[in-house]
Structures are given as C-alpha cells and as structure tokens.
Amino acid sequence: MSSQDGPEIRVLASEAELRRALVLFRTAMVGLPPGPSYPDGRIGEYLEPGRTYGAFVDGGLVGTVDATTGDLVVPGGRRVQHAAVTHVGVLPTHTRRGIVTALLRRQLRDGRERGDVVATLRASEATIYERYGYGLASATERIEVDVRRAALRPTVPEAGPVRFCSYPQAWDLLERIYSRNLPDRPGGIERTPRWWAAQRLRPVSAGPSYVVVHGAEGAEDGFVRYRPVDTAQWFTSRDRTVVVDDFFAPTPEAHASLVRFLLGLDLVDRIVFATMPVDDPLPWMLTDQRAATVGPRSDETWLRILDVPAALAARSYRGGGATVRIAVSDPLFDDNTGVFEIGPSGAVQVDGPPDLGLGVAELGSLLLGGVDIGNLIAAGRVRVRTAEAASVAHDLFAWPRAPFAGTMF
Numbered sequence: 281m282s283s284q285d286g287p288e289i290r291v292l293a294s295e296a297e298l299r300r301a302l303v304l305f306r307t308a309m310v311g312l313p314p315g316p317s318y319p320d321g322r323i324g325e326y327l328e329p330g331r332t333y334g335a336f337v338d339g340g341l342v343g344t345v346d347a348t349t350g351d352l353v354v355p356g357g358r359r360v361q362h363a364a365v366t367h368v369g370v371l372p373t374h375t376r377r378g379i380v381t382a383l384l385r386r387q388l389r390d391g392r393e394r395g396d397v398v399a400t401l402r403a404s405e406a407t408i409y410e411r412y413g414y415g416l417a418s419a420t421e422r423i424e425v426d427v428r429r430a431a432l433r434p435t436v437p438e439a440g441p442v443r444f445c446s447y448p449q450a451w452d453l454l455e456r457i458y459s460r461n462l463p464d465r466p467g468g469i470e471r472t473p474r475w476w477a478a479q480r481l482r483p484v485s486a487g488p489s490y491v492v493v494h495g496a497e498g499a500e501d502g503f504v505r506y507r508p509v510d511t512a513q514w515f516t517s518r519d520r521t522v523v524v525d526d527f528f529a530p531t532p533e534a535h536a537s538l539v540r541f542l543l544g545l546d547l548v549d550r551i552v553f554a555t556m557p558v559d560d561p562l563p564w565m566l567t568d569q570r571a572a573t574v575g576p577r578s579d580e581t582w583l584r585i586l587d588v589p590a591a592l593a594a595r596s597y598r599g600g601g602a603t604v605r606i607a608v609s610d611p612l613f614d615d616n617t618g619v620f621e622i623g624p625s626g627a628v629q630v631d632g633p634p635d636l637g638l639g640v641a642e643l644g645s646l647l648l649g650g651v652d653i654g655n656l657i658a659a660g661r662v663r664v665r666t667a668e669a670a671s672v673a674h675d676l677f678a679w680p681r682a683p684f685a686g687t688m689f
Contacts (some may be wrong), residue, residue, distance in 0.1 A: 287335040287343065289386045298323050300366070301334055301344035308369030309404065316481035324597050332362075333387055333673050335370070335569050338356045343370040343379040345387055348689065350470035352371045352398055355649045355679040356596025358619045359593050360397035363387075363586075364469065368401070369683040385437050386413045388612060392586040397594065398583045398647070400469070402688060409582050413612060415644030417651065418467045418683035420579035421574055423562055429571035431579060436565050437536040442494050449493040451480045454528075457493060462531045465557070465593075466648040467683030476688060492541060494534045502534030504542065506551075514547070521550045528686070539565065555580075557684035558650075581685055583644040588616040592627035596685045599624050599675035606673070607634035608643055616640055622676055635669035638662045649679025 292298050299318070306312050318326055328348050335343035345368045350361035361668050370379045391399055400417075403409055406587065445453055455476045462468065487507065494502040505526040514520060522545065529535035539562060542551055555578075557560070563572040585591045587607055603623035610616035621630045639644075640660050643653040656662040666669045 287337050287377075287382050288606060289333055289335055289382050291330055292332045292334045292344070293329070295321065295323055297334060297341070298327055298332055300341055300480075301346070303345050304341060305367040305369035306565070308371060312621060312650055312671065317480050326474055326481075328474060332367075335383050337374060337379075339499070343381045343383055345369075345380075347387065347391065347399065348472055348474055349394070349396070349413045350472045352400065352470075353355050353462075353466055353468040354591070354647065355466045356551050356594075358596075359470075360591060360594050360595045361395050362469060363391045363394075363396040363399040364475075365401040365473075366689050367398050368404075368452065380408070381412070381486050385612065387446040388412070388439065388586060392613065394567050396583070397590045398644075399586060400581050400685075401581050403579065405492070407577060407586075410641050413610065413640045413644065414582040414584040415641040415646075415651075416581075417583040417645050418579075418649045418685060419558050419577050420555045420580045420684065420686075421558050422561070423556050423560065424549045424573040425543070425553070425562070425566075426571045426573075427543060427545075427548055427551060428443050428604055429568050430569045431571075432540060432565055433567055434685065436540070437533055439540045440494055440537040441496055442492050442537060442541050442634070443497075445491045445493055447489070448480060451476060453493060454503055455507075457495075457503055458528060461528075463499050463682055463686075465517055466679055467685045469685050469687055475666055475687070481654055487536075492538070494529070494537050501531055502529040502538055504538045506542065508548075511635050514518045517549075519550060520548050521552060522548050526550065526554060526686075527556065532565065535561070536565070557682050559682040559688075564655060566687040581648070581683065583632070583647060585610075585616065585640055585647060586613070587645065588613075588618075588620070588640065591629075592620055592622065595647065595649075595677040597622060597626070598678060599672065600674075602672045604636065604669050604672045604676060605632065605634045606643075607637040608640060609637070611641075618677065622673075624676070626672035635666065636662055636664045636673055646677045648683035649677060649681075650683040653677055 317528045327562050332346035346361040347365045351359040402425050489507040492499045509521050563569050607619050619634050620627050
C-alpha cells in the first residue's frame with residue numbers, strides 16, 4: 281500500500297517481523313535501556329500471539345503496538361478482562377501521519393471483539409492518548425526516606441519472618457507469591473506468565489541487586505527488590521542510597537515487616553521507594569514524619585473503557601442510596617454511547633434525560649475511584665445539571681483506597 285492511501289495495518293506473526301517490531305519500538309523511544317534478549321525461536325513465549333500489530337507504508341514496517349491479555353481489579357474487588365497495551369512506536373521518519381491513530385483504533389476494535397472490557401497503558405507523553413479515549417486513572421508517588429531520622433512508631437506491627445533469595449531462582453518464587461496474593465486494590469493487574477518470562481530475560485542490575493521475601497516458607501505473601509546506587513564510593517559516601525524497584529506488600533503485616541527490614545539495613549543513609557500508591561501509609565509509620573519526603577507524583581494508569589456497560593456493572597459503588605444518570609459519549613464504539621443510571625446497587629442502561637454528561641476518556645478516569653469528579657467538572661470536562669447531581673456522583677464513584685497497579689509493562 282502506498283503512503284498516499286494511509287498505512288496498512290496487520291497482525292505480525294513471524295519471528296522476524298516480531299523482532300523487527302521490537303527494534304522499531306526502541307528506535308522510536310530513543311532513550312530506553314536495552315530490552316530483554318529473546319531466545320531464537322521462542323519469541324511467542326513473550327509476545328502474545330495475535331496481539332502485535334504492524335503499520336506498513338510502501339511495504340516497510342514503520343509503526344507497531346502490542347498488548348497482553350490479563351485481568352484488572354475494579355472497585356469492590358471484581359476483575360475484568362484487560363489488555364495491557366505497550367510498545368507503541370512509530371519511526372521518527374513517519375511521525376504525524378496518522379499511523380498511531382490507525383494502529384490504536386485497529387487494536388481497540390480487535391480488543392473489544394476479544395472480550396477486553398478495558399485497556400490500559402503507561403504513557404510516554406501525557407498529551408497523546410486522550411484522543412483515543414484513554415483517561416488518566418491512577419498515579420504513583422516517590423517516597424524518599426532519610427534513614428538517619430527514620431524511626432518506626434511503637435504502634436507499627438512487629439516484623440514477620442523475612443529471608444533473602446537469589447537470582448535467577450528468585451523469579452519462580454516471586455511469580456508464585458504474586459499469583460497467590462493477587463492484589464485487591466483497584467487498578468491492580470495480573471502479572472501474566474509472559475510478563476514474568478520477560479523479567480527473567482532483563483539484566484537485573486549493573487551492580488548488586490537483592491530480593492527479600494516475607495512470610496514462612498511455603499506461605500510467603502510479599503517481597504521487595506532493591507539495589508544500591510553509586511557504589512564506587514560506597515564506604516566513604518555520606519549519601520549511600522538504596523532504590524526499591526518493586527515493593528509488593530498486599531497485607532498490612534507484609535508492608536510493615538518489609539519496611540522495618542529496609543529501615544534496618546546497615547550502611548544505608550537513604551532509601552528511595554520509586555513507585556508507591558499515593559495513599560501509602562509509610563510516612564505515617566515514622567515518629568518523625570519529615571524523615572519521609574513524598575513526591576513527585578507521576579501518572580501511572582491510562583485507562584480506556586472498551587465495554588462501558590460491562591465496566592460499570594463490574595465495579596461497586598458507595599453513597600447514601602441516591603442514584604444519578606450519566607450520559608456517555610464514545611466516538612469509536614456506538615454501543616458505549618448512552619445513558620446509564622448508577623446507584624449503590626449497580627449500574628444499568630436506561631432511557632431518559634441525564635444528570636451529567638461526559639466522554640469515555642473522562643469515564644475511564646473515574647472508573648477506578650481515584651479521580652474526583654468535582655475536578656473534572658471544574659475543568660469543564662463533565663457537564664452537570666445540578667450541584668446535587670455532582671455530589672451524588674462524587675459519593676458513588678469515590679473509593680477509600682487509591683488505585684494503583686505497581687507494574688510496568
């Protein structure tokens with residue numbers, strides 16, 4: 281197909297094309313570190329068959345996107361089928377020609393036919409994905425702890441058993457721990473076997489790297505992966521820093537025990553928790569709360585609802601018993617456009633005038649309960665008939681735990 285007709289979009293299936301797509305993605309991203317080194321003939325163990333797309337212009341591959349099927353947690357603990365979208369890239373020679381639009385629209389349509397209720401991604405740029413119906417639905421915070429000032433309050437639970445594990449054997453144990461203790465926090469996602477397979481192939485660290493698990497052997501329920509940085513002057517440095525790359529603590533006991541372990545490390549002045557929920561209790565666990573510096577906050581989950589009736593029906597709602605009617609518009613999927621009545625007992629599609637109106641991107645921001653609808657109203661992104669309707673919608677969609685995935689893909 282010629283460039284004048286627009287790109288040809290098709291599923292990539294051969295080993296050669298899939299590898300070319302991965303190289304193309306890193307070329308498009310410019311500054312990413314080297315990715316996994318996939319063994320010959322086994323790339324299908326890491327990329328889900330049928331979910332990698334290529335864009336071709338004049339016979340040449342110029343753009344790509346792929347996804348992996350899994351589950352995502354919505355408020356109330358139910359799980360919906362989810363597409364983890366990644367590797368969105370276009371060659372620098374072919375940007376701003378509608379190639380990303382063609383790729384993502386094809387992917388979204390096919391995902392809906394597969395039964396995906398939502399799709400999520402991690403955005404390299406914050407201005408790209410709203411036009412395709414994605415809304416920002418969760419955020420993360422960096423927490424930096426000055427170990428020299430950090431003492432735990434006596435009310436913090438005592439530590440449970442922890443022990444070290446070594447790479448590469450640790451990967452099997454970490455996968456078992458995560459799968460047996462799937463998080464119930466909204467926004468949590470399944471770490472699929474393909475996700476774990478890719479982790480095994482990544483360089484763990486250029487220097488030392490450690491894994492500690494929490495819980496009795498055979499009943500572990502949490503883990504932390506951490507590494508020291510700038511180790512060349514470790515013994516003479518006055519700012520010896522450890523970075524926590526993966527902190528999985530789905531229970532209060534695991535959280536307290538792993539924090540207690542990290543704060544007890546010798547020869548460490550500073551601990552940086554790179555990616556934490558915005559409501560993590562760590563600062564409140566310290567006698568000197570200023571020992572923890574919180575921020576900056578970063579966007580995490582960008583969520584696109586593919587099946588609005590299914591997504592609204594899957595999650596739970598709060599509030600005092602009142603209902604509200606919302607009109608949803610989706611330019612890509614006609615079945616998503618309509619009026620839905622939402623109350624503490626659930627959501628159903630109805631006829632009649634709405635109390636609020638919004639686009640599918642705004643609904644995606646609200647779905648996990650971490651975005652205040654009042655902010656969207658103030659920004660002009662949600663139309664509302666009455667202040668009472670806005671208050672009812674706020675109470676229904678709000679959730680006591682901030683959404684958080686904690687998983688990059």
